[in-house]
Amino acid sequence: MPTYDYLCLKCNRRFDVVLSYAEYGARPVACSHCGSENVRRKPPRIRLARGEEAALESMADPAKLNGLEDDPRAMAKMFREMGKATGEDLPPEFGEVIDRLDSGQSPEQIETEVPGISDANSGDLGAMGGLE
Ligand SMILES: [Zn+2]
Incomplete structure (x- = not known):
């Protein structure tokens, strides 16, 4: 809680x-x-850098997230934009996930086909799934 x-x-x-x-x-x-x-x-402590915060805010927009689960390509696009917005290089496993999303694979399929991917990226993918 x-x-x-x-x-x-x-x-x-x-x-x-x-x-x-x-x-x-x-x-x-x-x-x-x-x-x-x-x-x-008290207002919540600001823990994120400005860019990350903006990226997360745009991610948290329910209109943007609607239907993303069923649209791997849209998800891949969002991950790319997220990477750009935070200005950080995405880890190599992440690139693999994005490529697979781009080719139309579902996140579930990717998790079963890429060993260790759910461990390496559980935070990122988990956050996606956790937004309701
Ligand atoms: Zn008191």
């Missing part, structure tokens, strides 16, 4: 609250130090 970072406006101390997505916003949050409900959620 995600951890939310809160600041108590009464005692001015910060505390973490672990809430499920369903609970967040639906349940009052009280300060773990003084019990006050006069709390404010």
